[in-house]
Amino acid sequence: MNDVAHTDTSGLSHVFSAALARADQWRELNALARAWADQRAASEHGERYRTQCRTLLGRITRLEFCWAYPGTRLLSALDAALDAGDASAFARLVQRISSTLLSGDYRRDDQAWDLAGDGDGTLLDTAPPDVTGSAQRPYFEVLIVTPTDPSTWMRAGEEMRRLRRPDDPFQYATVHVGSFEDAALAAMVNSNIQSVILVDGFQYASRHQIPDLKAYLARHIQIDQSAAGPGALSTRLARGLRNFRPELDLFLLTDRSPELLAGSDDAAPVRRVFHHVEEPMELHLALLDGIKDRYETPYFDNLKKYATRPIGTFHALPIARGKSVFSSNWIRDMGTFYGTNILFAESSATTGGLDSLLEPTGNIKKMMEATARAFGAKRAYLGTNGTSTSNKIVVQAICKPGDIVVVDRNCHKSHHYGFVLGGAQPYYVEAFPLTQYSMYGAVPLRTIKQALLNCKAEGKLDRVKVIDMTNCTFDGHMYNPKRVMEECLAIKPDLVFLWDEAWFGFARFSPFHRRRTAMGAAAALSEKYRSEAYREQYKAWKAKHADVDDKELLETHCLPDPDKVRIRVYQTNSTHKSMSAFRQGSMMLVWDDDFHKVEGPFEEAFFAHTSTSPNLQLIASLDLARRQMELEGYALTIQMTDLALRLRKTINTHPLISKYFKVATPEDMIPAEFRQSGLTDYGPPNASWAETLEAWDEDEFALDPTRLTLVCGSAGFDGTQFKGMLAERFDIQINKTSRNSILVQTNINNTHSDAALLIKALADMSREIEARLSDGGESGQAQFASRVKSLMTDVPDLPNFSRFHDAFRDDAKGTSNEGHMRPAFFMAYDEDNCEFVRLNSDEIDRRLKDGPPMVSANFVIPYPPGFPIMVPGQVISDDTIAYMRKLDVKEIHGYHAAQGIKMLKPDVLANWSASATQ
Template structure:
């Protein structure tokens, strides 16, 4: 490990002395695990070169040689390029005016370089600390006897059994001895953190640029429900992309909120939902002055990102809170090509699936509260979290969040640079060596958002195999069964590959080999007539909560006879998974176009789960409101 501290100064004599003195102190420090090295540079291009080095972890700005403009420019350059690293001010002032924007302030005239060295080492050690993970390891290695839950007692119930010891060996010792109980007080409480979990969450807030951050052990699905529960009350209006994740729609049901659904842009050629046009968002906000909240997903499952700053500013001007579902974008903070993030654009709340792109266990997620939130009710928010949190959380999951934060704080830029390089290598290979096409933002977006400054997250690589005559579901099957490659998702003619910080050179080579052989087997002519249309949003005629809790009735989903379902009001969400975007939500009127899509998914896509579909008398069915229920619900909804 090597951590570099870079002094930015125009006083080269001072810079050389500063670096030399600190290097001597560092050589005598045999206890530090950081491997501190020191350098100095001038502002501008020299600083940019050091920021491109992943090992640069601290930048010190010398206000004894940099005027106020240069100081500000250097600080902004640093924050644009490497938001996660520490910035120190070397000052000649007794009380610098902007000291609060720096991680630390050190006197430029400090003659005891041991003090300077220890100060720099301290702020770095704070950043690389994993308070909860360290406490968990300490507890496990102390080998205390368990007289508490869980019943497997650190795995002893399995390791001593001839019938299940194979599972114990397969999973590994530490899976079980880190699975502990809330009885272990030294590990803090996720429901009321006061020590190591609280420390870990505070470090997380700093790393991700939030006012507060919270660990969630049952996914971003629950994170979304927590935020919406905190902000919404029965009858509150919320402006929401109808193609948000199903958890957002579940939250509408639970809260009794009134959704103002936004129709997303749709790319019918590739079967992909895109962002909501910016003009539609602005219009919906203006037409609903009582709306309390705006909910958008950025980036989408396919990597499409909104130009969030003007949208969030417009919402705030109208007194509306903004939640951005960044389930697929937890990595965005750690490379300048991927920024700005939702928090940097002023979002009030952001939810992230830390497990999707970073090094956390599945279900491990975070909620971030933005710095723009005024009068934040921390106690009330904690109660909202606790309503959805198990009193028996998985401690390994919490530790994985702690460790994932540390990794991105200290090497996020480096690992994301490598990841983006791999993604670009895939795109180049597909373009130069196969019959397929990698789709860019202009391919994935429909014309209605062409001028909305939508961007593409490069880590989502979507490949059009239909242009070479292949069916994407068949290509996915071939990749899995013949090459051992599992893709993230597919449409009828595209495959999406997720490039993460866990992607390796060997995996990349195997993918290239598989794509090349797949291309050689292709017909070379574009596949025709295999499309799967995405239906337009139909009218919402009942409050989602009312529709969901209606007794309803189940009507068969018949491929030949759809008339009985036409015009009826859905009680359930009908959701193909992945990606978890509903075709119907409770309270929505059923149209022929929507039924055609549902029938297509149910009877032709065995590779997907279909959530919300029922079975009645051995036949596939949908639950709809009775005619009387629908009539009463329509009247209620129109009166709101």
């Protein structure tokens, strides 16, 4: 991102978020205005500051028509003070506007809209909301796209203002524009806009002179001026806005036959069609009703009502109503700490409006429907034991024993345990390695297709049921799900896809990230395959590849048959990881054309893994997380991404910090062969944002900018050590580490102050390293260099999955590597079937050389990096042992150094193999 002192929305192609750049510019103008006021107005310095203020205000006002506040009257007052040379008045007005924008007081206090700022009630032409006596009413803005003369807009705004009533649950202000381009720009930059009124007849081109406007709009909305017919621009804009910000309520006012238009496909994105403005109060009520639909939290609302009722509890939950706590002599502090509401809103009953998570018929059912709508799914289910359990539910629901699942070996352990429980056979495929950081990336599409073609060649393709991948990965590698699913469906048109988006739930609400999501891809492909244009495209592709063989299929961008293809997509997300939900809150999102075939098994799996006593507060938090993201997720995800981009640039360009620390770039994290665009890093001067988004659309993999791999090995710190230092010295909490890096995640909770805390910590440590190297002489410098070399250069190779032992394979000679992991897992339950061999013993080396093969009896998962380097039934290879011997982490699940590696005995395997073939 640009530095604050050089933020310039006159060049939109250089700006990630024009809204955040605008806030920076107002603060910059505030500083300049104060400097001008501090100088004598007629002095040389005073005139220079005045000129700078005029230039910057000109840049700011180019986009101010997109927001209701501060409005034209306050801006005119600023111009007047500037023209009159009244530095004091100009500085006061700028300070007031800047601080109001920062605090958001314009949402709550109508005095912020007064011209004089003294509460004289002077109303602005932007029709400020009525907030007197109701400061808690949520505020939003309504975009009105109209062909009427701008001179009438103030009167129109006042007419809408007069429709408002004291008991309205929400308050709004209006923003008027007169063209397609201005409307699209306003919807992009102004996150306060929640509703759009489209009045037929507006023009296409902007009324404003804004450099790079068309390029900025083209990032997210297809620009086409060839729309023909009356009202075509209205419906085209509606479709564009629906794709860009699907949460918006769209209303169409037309003098055409509204009855006919309302039933046409053109009106599909529109919430309601009105016959021009014949019913203004109905329009006002429709605006409020649209917000109410998103604001309503069925479960949370009922839980609040339940908590206020006088209830006698004769069920098995003593903590409910809090009597056992507040009357206690020993745990009364529990009630003091948690408060009364959390205890009054507890119950083990499913009556009284609370509904049942296992058999929802009331408010939980409504909540699930709202969740599906918000996340772009056909169905949604709620998880209360984290996405670990959600993954097991989905795996068990869509797989039966013997089904083959093509799966990333480095996916979360819950998937592997799901295969054990369900009896599915994993076909492990490898992600590309990032050896220098001791981590893996994601699985190349070619690798996935090769696995499918291997199964096809061996007559097993009918058994391949699922493609199971992690998107995005812990370290930020985003797949191109649309392309992956399209090419795999060309090989097997009924494949089911499970995308573990545990860390990526927020992405639905970011137009930048949405293109890389499972549900976004499912919707896009579903629409694509229903179109006549695709049928023609497929017909041409089929004619060109009529005699295509498997080798050519591997090298070709394949297209599926529209008459055979089924869109069957499941997405799990850890709502608590990226949204405002309590820990273990999760969601399962479904877009499955054949869900009727698995609805019964899905319910059974849901029953099997879901507690009959789910935490009510957790369910309510999922309801609230959905509400927040539908109403302000767009703003929050843009802000968190912008903050991450600023952190990246600040760290990597800081003259001192960058000597010892670095945030890995897309070029560092994704090999060139998977970055067909050649994108190396985000933002100018590396690439324009239009080029960046084009890369996100086309490249095989992209890197989520909100996940920052901060390399600390060059500072002499391993990841675990550095994580501890940040926590102990600077109160900075980090989740994941690698051998020489930590993962810094920005989310909707982070602020600029958080970013400043991290930068200050890195700067302080960099200064300490400088001082230590200066004082340590050649010996100290050599020791430091040796430490850095051991962390950054002498890194262990990453082991790939070897193979399942022949005892657990149906065809030991086949090229596909699927295996029966379930019997291997349960064989280890009998200790007589197992042996332990110390990692550094000669026995390990002898058996690697001469045999018999060593076969893992359980999962072995080092943290970090957190992927299983051994699974039950896997033959242990040289590179796995070499990797384990070089590991310097303390936490390895499934391995105890005092015992050694747990293996299945060779004679047990021989007997199993013999009995299995009889």
